[in-house]
Amino acid sequence: PHVVPFPYVAIVFGETVNVRRGAEFVLGSPRVVAEECYHVLQWRRLGVIRMAVKYLFFTVTRGYDNNPLEMEAKKQASEFLRETEEYTS
Numbered sequence: 001p002h003v004v005p006f007p008y009v010a011i012v013f014g015e016t017v018n019v020r021r022g023a024e025f026v027l028g029s030p031r032v033v034a035e036e037c038y039h040v041l042q043w044r045r046l047g048v049i050r051m052a053v054k055y056l057f058f059t060v061t062r063g064y065d066n067n068p069l070e071m072e073a074k075k076q077a078s079e080f081l082r083e084t085e086e087y088t089s
Helices: 024-028 030-046 048-062 068-088
Strands: 002-004 010-013 016-020
Touching: 010 030, 016 024, 016 030, 024 030, 030 048, 030 068, 048 068
Parallel strands: 002 016
Antiparallel strands: 010 016
């Protein structure tokens, strides 16, 4: 991860997770790390141009919380953490 100055706690560009300066604590959160790693998979799946355009379009037209790419990442991160906990318990 890279520490950069921007308003989000973390944001992914391609395969790089960027964390806002002062918010490095999020790297200790399995949920945040899992979600950001899923965004890396989205970038790989969609490619740089499609991911950037879709993410921007959805954020502008639906807002961050209703962005399908964010909703998918949150869902997949939750599922991953649930399965990981079941496996390690």
